[in-house]
Amino acid sequence: MSVPVTDVPDIHLLKGMLDTMIDHVFLMRVEEDRYRMVYCNHAMENFMHASRSMLQDRFLDDIIPDPVLYQRITDNYQRALAADRALRYEETTEGFQPAPYTIFDTRIAPLTASDGQVRYICGISRDITARRNAETALQHTNQTLKHQLVEIQRLQEQLQNDAVRDPLTNLFNRRYFMESLTRELHRAQRENYPITLMMLDIDYFKSLNDDFGHAAGDRVLTAFSHQLREGMRTEDVVSRWGGEEFLIMMPGLALKDARNRIETWRQNYSPMAITLGGRELNIRFSAGLATAPQHGLDPDELINAADAALYHAKTEGRDQVQVFQSYGIEADRTNESAE
Numbered sequence: 001m002s003v004p005v006t007d008v009p010d011i012h013l014l015k016g017m018l019d020t021m022i023d024h025v026f027l028m029r030v031e032e033d034r035y036r037m038v039y040c041n042h043a044m045e046n047f048m049h050a051s052r053s054m055l056q057d058r059f060l061d062d063i064i065p066d067p068v069l070y071q072r073i074t075d076n077y078q079r080a081l082a083a084d085r086a087l088r089y090e091e092t093t094e095g096f097q098p099a100p101y102t103i104f105d106t107r108i109a110p111l112t113a114s115d116g117q118v119r120y121i122c123g124i125s126r127d128i129t130a131r132r133n134a135e136t137a138l139q140h141t142n143q144t145l146k147h148q149l150v151e152i153q154r155l156q157e158q159l160q161n162d163a164v165r166d167p168l169t170n171l172f173n174r175r176y177f178m179e180s181l182t183r184e185l186h187r188a189q190r191e192n193y194p195i196t197l198m199m200l201d202i203d204y205f206k207s208l209n210d211d212f213g214h215a216a217g218d219r220v221l222t223a224f225s226h227q228l229r230e231g232m233r234t235e236d237v238v239s240r241w242g243g244e245e246f247l248i249m250m251p252g253l254a255l256k257d258a259r260n261r262i263e264t265w266r267q268n269y270s271p272m273a274i275t276l277g278g279r280e281l282n283i284r285f286s287a288g289l290a291t292a293p294q295h296g297l298d299p300d301e302l303i304n305a306a307d308a309a310l311y312h313a314k315t316e317g318r319d320q321v322q323v324f325q326s327y328g329i330e331a332d333r334t335n336e337s338a339e
């Protein structure tokens with residue numbers, strides 16, 4: 001027999017409806033400070049691995065023997081009763097033996113019987129374990145992806161760095177220097193400022209290698225490069241040109257100022273004391289200076305000029321700075337005027 005929709009469905013029909021739900025539905029009667037289960041639906045019965053007849057009419061402390069879990073559950077009931085309002089919270093079955101670990105999204109509400117005396121707690125619990133696990137897995141994946149992204153960025157930076165730097169000294173490499181010089185020369189022409197190049201070569205480096213070994217030579221190169229970088233301005237491009245040869249571009253620095261700079265550096269750092277095998281070595285160097293636009297505007301031309309000045313410093317006895325002279329190389333001792 002069909003029931004008109006305006007009619008209040010009978011209790012049998014209501015129970016049938018509740019048994020079709022996949023959420024757990026229960027009703028607890030409050031008896032002093034205990035809770036008696038007066039109803040649970042089919043879903044809850046299944047979950048508890050117990051028939052309704054075994055659950056209904058029993059006290060909750062009897063159904064849930066674990067005192068910690070019992071306390072967790074009833075604390076919420078007390079809160080709802082004290083505030084006389086519905087509560088929603090998440091709870092787990094941790095401590096409840098027959099059931100697998102489950103996370104529930106639970107909503108409870110205090111109800112009062114029509115006599116106005118007896119109080120009840122009505123509850124609906126939804127199993128959200130799968131959703132929570134998926135969320136946790138997603139968070140984990142997100143976290144892993146974030147770490148991977150950071151690692152990719154680090155590797156990209158490393159690659160960019162490797163592409164422009166010399167691995168031993170960490171100074172800029174030849175390719176980067178050429179690109180920078182070409183770019184800087186164009187700008188210097190447009191904006192009318194000088195660029196001075198200094199080519200610098202460690203003296204008698206071969207004998208140092210021969211006497212102390214290649215590894216010791218590498219240490220000297222690293223220490224020398226470090227001091228060189230420290231002694232220059234941030235806008236200077238300091239490169240390892242090859243072997244024990246270095247090329248420095250000093251934008252905006254006229255020949256005289258560049259020479260003063262390198263002389264100051266020589267006073268502070270040269271002869272550089274480096275200890276190898278218990279022996280203190282004096283590392284000396286020779287250098288050649290050339291400047292744009294005076295000695296050329298083309299990168300190769302300017303580098304050749306600095307190289308020629310360096311060659312002159314070597315042939316003149318080493319441990320000195322020479323300036324390129326466009327009409328020919330001329331000895332230019334460090335204590336003389338560069339202009």
Ligand SMILES: Nc1nc2c(ncn2[C@@H]2O[C@H](COP(=O)(O)OP(=O)(O)OP(=O)(O)O)[C@@H](O)[C@H]2O)c(=O)[nH]1
Pocket residue numbers: 168201202203204205206207209213214215216217218221242243244314318
């Ligand atoms: N340890 C080490 N040695 C290097 C490296 N690159 C080049 N050399 C060595 O540097 C030495 C350069 O020797 P030369 O060109 O004769 O120069 P030098 O002995 O300094 O002589 P002058 O420049 O004329 O004073 C060679 O023995 C190279 O093998 C390097 O990366 N590490």
